[in-house]
Amino acid sequence: MHLLIPAAGRGRRMGAKKNKLLLPLMDRPLMSWTLEAVAAASSVSWIGLIGQPEDFPAFEAILAELTLAVPVQFAIGGATRQESVFAGLQALPAGATQVAIHDGARCLATPALFDRLSESLAEHLGAIAAVPVKDTLKLVNEQRMICATPDRTRMWAAQTPQGFAVPELLRCHREGRARGWQVTDDAALFERCELPVQVVEGEETNLKVTTPVDLAIAEVILRKRGAT
Numbered sequence: 001m002h003l004l005i006p007a008a009g010r011g012r013r014m015g016a017k018k019n020k021l022l023l024p025l026m027d028r029p030l031m032s033w034t035l036e037a038v039a040a041a042s043s044v045s046w047i048g049l050i051g052q053p054e055d056f057p058a059f060e061a062i063l064a065e066l067t068l069a070v071p072v073q074f075a076i077g078g079a080t081r082q083e084s085v086f087a088g089l090q091a092l093p094a095g096a097t098q099v100a101i102h103d104g105a106r107c108l109a110t111p112a113l114f115d116r117l118s119e120s121l122a123e124h125l126g127a128i129a130a131v132p133v134k135d136t137l138k139l140v141n142e143q144r145m146i147c148a149t150p151d152r153t154r155m156w157a158a159q160t161p162q163g164f165a166v167p168e169l170l171r172c173h174r175e176g177r178a179r180g181w182q183v184t185d186d187a188a189l190f191e192r193c194e195l196p197v198q199v200v201e202g203e204e205t206n207l208k209v210t211t212p213v214d215l216a217i218a219e220v221i222l223r224k225r226g227a228t
């Protein structure tokens, strides 16, 4: 499958002066871990790396260090993750039938997770990695709980990769742009287009590096895996 990596964010919650994906994680740029895992998945045949042009030289340097076995094409991201993914979809090679989207900030996903998602895409129009939540969730407005607590047994935390049939995902993105939908993952577009999305088992360690503490957690996980 083809895989898009949104990597054009500003990392506001990280508070860094540069793209958080270029921050060091065990003496390597964070995103190099993501790229290495994605390219090691047997199901991934092409990578679209979506970034801001000012980061492309750093991206090139990372790729030069990795020598990945799959081709990588750059695309220019937009002001939101949703716009960046749409830009990445325009860069897909002609004839691409299945695409997965994986956050550059999720640097701990394993190759097996991408292959598991790809297997699900063989039978479903859409599939996402997710894990059951462990906390009780609340809907809150102005610091006050506002409605019945959701049944935790049916609550899952969506991760990436998220994979889709290309024609349907393109249609959902176009519909979203036409109707002003603002979503934080691609599965939400499928849902609003009333298309089914299968859930595949994610990984507890597949965290999205968002705030500074996540960098420390990511290092612990990498060290436990034997990374040096």
Ligand SMILES: Nc1ccn([C@@H]2O[C@H](COP(=O)(O)OP(=O)(O)OP(=O)(O)O)[C@@H](O)[C@H]2O)c(=O)n1
Binding pocket: 005, 006, 007, 008, 009, 010, 011, 012, 013, 014, 020, 021, 050, 077, 078, 079, 080, 081, 082, 084, 085, 103, 104, 105, 106, 208, 209, 210
């Ligand atoms: N305009 C954007 C915003 C986000 N992303 C990417 O989408 C992924 C998930 O987004 P997030 O973790 O929120 O990254 P940022 O948007 O950079 O973080 P923040 O919201 O704290 O600014 C990241 O790999 C990020 O680079 C993107 O490609 N284009």
Ligand SMILES: C[C@](O)(CO)[C@H](O)COP(=O)(O)O
Binding pocket: 081, 103, 157, 158, 159, 160, 184, 185, 186, 208
């Ligand atoms: C796509 C995602 O990783 C699923 O959990 C998440 O919605 C991304 O959110 P962000 O605010 O763009 O990091």
